Amino acid sequence: MNKQEDKPVNGDRADRKAGFAGLRSRLRLLYHSQSPVAQRFQAAVLIVDLAIIAFFIATPLLRENEAFLWIDYSIAALLLADLVARALASTDILRWLRQMPIIIDIFILATLLAPTWLVNLGFLRILRLWTLTRTSTFWRPLKKRRLGLYQEPIQAVINLLVFLFVVTGFVYTSFANRGDEPSIAGYVDALYFTVATVTTTGFGDITLPGTSGKLASIVIMIIGISLFVRLAQAIFRPAKVHFPCPQCGLQKHDPDAVHCKACGHILNIPDSGGH
Structure with missing residues (x-):
């Protein structure tokens, strides 16, 4: 009897393992393959991600809304589901978890x-x-529309936008409504101060109070100038494609390059259509 009972149990375990392996395989295909179904899935995920980011940007203005917490927890559920799915789609979950x-x-x-x-x-x-911009899901549609050559300028713009909104949130959280006559009374004031400081315009009508405010302004200006320089370099520098030279390993070349400029090895760079 015991042996007969063990057989169904072992069979159930094997079925569960097979089902789990099949789930991971399907998720891996959806997140990483180029099939039409996977492309539609990745496009849907990208649209949801962009909608979530729009909510994050508008959060300071929506926080007093009665439905804010419901939206917040709904987005948490979506993000949790996406993280679990991406973890299952990875080949090494522990290594995946260590990525920044x-x-x-x-x-x-x-x-x-x-x-x-x-x-x-x-x-x-x-x-x-x-x-999001560190995933292939974000860049793949752009490359198909021949915008892959502009990846560096687009990434530089995104880095600058992320910095502006992070600093604006920090300024609003840390310095809004401080003092008897606060310079920063709302989120728009914080955004205005951030842009004026990063661009070194410095109108002076809005300032951060105290020594900590001055130190924060110095850091914002230094990092902001660096990001602007990076953006200018990405825009005005000739576009390059990522194609490692098989001879010397040089990573980037001109889109129409025939020979590697470092070692002279003949290159076979695919065009934007993948041919």
Whole structure:
């Protein structure tokens, strides 16, 4: 009897393992393959991600809305489902968990699950835009529309936008309504101060109070100038394609290059259509 009972149990375990392996295989195909079904799935995920980012940007203006917490927890559920699915789709979950974009996404999930406890760190949610641009899902549609050559300028613009909104959230959280006559009374004031400081326009009508405010302004200006220089370089520097030279390993070349400029090896760079 015991042997007969063990057979169905072992069979059920084998079925569950096979089902779990099949689920991981399907998720891997959906997230990483180029099939029409996978492309539609990836496009849907990208649209949801962009909608979530729009919510993060508008959060300071929506926080007083009665439906805010419902939206917040709904987005937390979506982000949790996406993280679990991506973890199952990875070949090495522990290695996947150690990646910086994933660590940031987990932190963002924590701010969504505890919005009242981590309210002062909620402005870091906009980093989701930065983590999104570290995935192939974001760039694949652009490359198909021959925008892959502009990946560096687009990434530079996104980095600058993420920095602006992170700093704006920090300024609003840390310095709004401080003092008897606060310079920063709302989110728009914080955004105005950030843009004026980053561009070194410095109108002076809005300033951060105290020594900590001056130090924060110095850091914002230094990092902001660096990002602007990076953006200018990405825009005005000739476009390059990522194609490692098989001879010397040089990573980037001109789109129409025939020979590697470092070693002279003959290249066979695919065109934007993949031929």
